[in-house]
Amino acid sequence: MTTTTADIAALLDGRPDAVALVESRKGASRTTRRGELVRRCHRIALALREAGVRPGHKAVVMTRDAHDLTAVSYALGLLGAVPVLIEPRAEVGRCLRDVAPDVFIGEPLAHLGRRALGWGRPHVRVALVTGSAPLPAGRRLLTRTRADGSRLPHVREPGGDEPALIAFTSGSTGRPKGAEYRRSTLAGQLDALTTLMGPRPGDVLLAGFLPVALLGPLLGLTTVAPAVNHLAPARTPPEELVGPVLEHRASIVLASPAVLALIARHCARHGVTLPSVRQVLSFGAPLRTGLADALRGAVPDDAEILSVYGATECLPVSAIGDHDLRASRAAPPAGHAGTCLGRPLPGVRARILDADATGLGEIAVTGPTVSPAYHARPDADAVTKSDTGHGVLHRTGDLGRIDDEGRLWFLGRKAHLVTGAGFTLTTEDIEATADTAPGVRRTALVGVGTAVCQLPVLCVEPLPSTPHAAALAAVRAVLREHPQGHRVGALLIRPSFPTDPRHNSKTDRMRLAGWAAGRLRGRIR
Incomplete structure (x- = not known):
């Protein structure tokens, strides 16, 4: 194309x-x-x-x-x-x-x-x-x-x-x-999305993110733009999402995990299924297996559920299906804790820069979907962009590894590393395990205190129906099975996490860390 x-x-x-x-x-x-x-x-x-x-x-x-x-x-x-x-x-x-x-x-x-x-x-x-x-x-x-x-x-x-x-x-x-x-x-993005979706005659795309409405018609897809609350996507009435899927027989649903969770919960609560859906694409944050399981209850057995990795500067980069995601969680390769992102899409190359002895470093990407520059921001270009024989190399700011099968693994943001006395924790390593605790919607690891001697604090957002004490007990139980779980110095319940404005799926860790510091005043070293 x-x-x-x-x-x-x-x-x-x-x-x-x-x-x-x-x-x-x-x-x-x-x-x-x-x-x-x-x-x-x-x-x-x-x-x-x-x-x-x-x-x-x-x-x-x-x-x-x-x-x-x-x-x-x-x-x-x-x-x-x-x-x-x-x-x-x-x-x-x-x-x-x-x-x-x-x-x-x-x-x-x-x-x-x-x-x-x-x-x-x-x-x-x-x-x-x-x-x-x-x-x-x-x-x-x-x-x-x-x-x-x-x-x-x-x-x-x-x-x-x-x-x-x-x-x-x-x-x-x-x-x-x-x-x-x-x-x-743009041509590269359309090519990559075509590869990812494999559009078929008669396909209907439900665009849970407004800018996707720009690309859907160019992909030849009938594109349905539901009434998402674009200032707070997670507050969208779920019937405004499920209704259009049923009315227009949407075959592809593209949305953030927060929006997909609204769809899954509504379908489970009202006994609704979505028989027309053949593919679900989750963008904006890692897809947890719990949400994938909930979506499985709403779509046909042969539907494909994909967690898609990328950023505004390079979208899409890679994708992994929910079945492979579960398998990677059940039996991760040695030294590859975190969340598997799948293999890079055709034409996209991923590298790990500044890797340590375990292969952990910053994910960097080249390929036709990569933005070559930031507008009027030479300072940002100097930090994140460099020219290579394969085009512009973009540093994502994400930590990860590449396993022997060529799959990317995500360990969290570089800026969110928690550094304690003699140890360092990556957020995704801890959270991917803690999020499996029953009765827990999500968790977030933040560091409280001075940069080289932080107290690792795990904030817990329980499901509304889960008593706080039960949620904390469940998280403690799964952390005991994690090799670094004993490093977590405090658990705090927060009924609702602050999140990013675009997808309501990424935790605003700066705000959460400030809140945690206030709750733990006196324990900060």
Whole structure:
């Protein structure tokens, strides 16, 4: 596949009557067919050009409407402009200072924030409002009326591997950074996702993460965007997820573990099954076997459940099925504690840098899915990027090993190592074991105290139905079977962990460590 954003119209022109995108909101669906999407993109591109948008302009697109996000981003690509996607709950002002956008396109709420907080000032020269709600003195970008038959004005053909998209990281592991995707990066991602999903005629993708709505139609998939609460995905009403799967007979479900847990719990509670689903892809955090078991109760026996590893800067990298995941947990190779991530996808190469005597080091990746640079962040590039004979090598910040079968193993983030007196603990090594304790939703290992003499503290989030004392007893029991379990100096119950804003699946360890320090005041050395 050689797909680029400049080829959007050609991609979508085939099968004009096929459904491209469905937005499902509170029992109502809004459908756009492929031919209609092409016409809408052309009309929006005309409007953007008339408003002053030109090739090379950086255009922030901030809307929770899947149709508007997709059509506007495609239209910008047709013009040769560069869409910029920023997490709504990230440090938006700082992100906009980094990117210095020429254009700001968004729903009224985003513009209110822009005006009140000075986002993008003084760089934004073109500001356009999407949606139907009025905004005083706002210039509307009409995205929902019918095309008038006008043709897209001539724009120059892209010259080489030009910038195609800037996607900001969520900020869950540090200051948000804008990962630059070039035309080849998007093409590589589409190739990798095609390999991963193996799309079939008639497949329907449920996109539990809004930006996936951009890629689904380009993969030839009918893409359903459910009413996920994008500011707090784990608080999404589960019927807003399960209902669209059943109504539109979704065959592929792509979501974070937090969203997949909502689906699994709803199905178990109400005795619902999802007979149309042939594949589940879990993104954003490691898939635990307990959640995989719960999903197994909702999907057909022959359905594939995949845990997919990657990051905004390199997505996807590898994948592992739930059956292989269980087998790896039951009999890990010697010295390979942690969580197995599977083998790298075709064309992706993984290396372990700065490895110790056990082979533990930082996971680094090369391949067509790797973002070549951060936008306007040479400091971050200097730390994480280097040129190799196989392209740009990206340091992920994740700790891991590669076993004799070529499989990646994840041990946690470098920044989250817990260093005690004469020992070091990786978070995933301890948590992958502790999370198997009955009655426990998840655990998180944090270090409290000075950097070289930390007290390892394991925070425990029990299931709502589990008494706190029972949860702690269960965790203690499984830790006794772990060779490093005796290093854990304290167990603390926390009914709900702070998590990342994008997926609600990664624990915010800085906040959790601060909370634990307050609870253990007096025990900190």
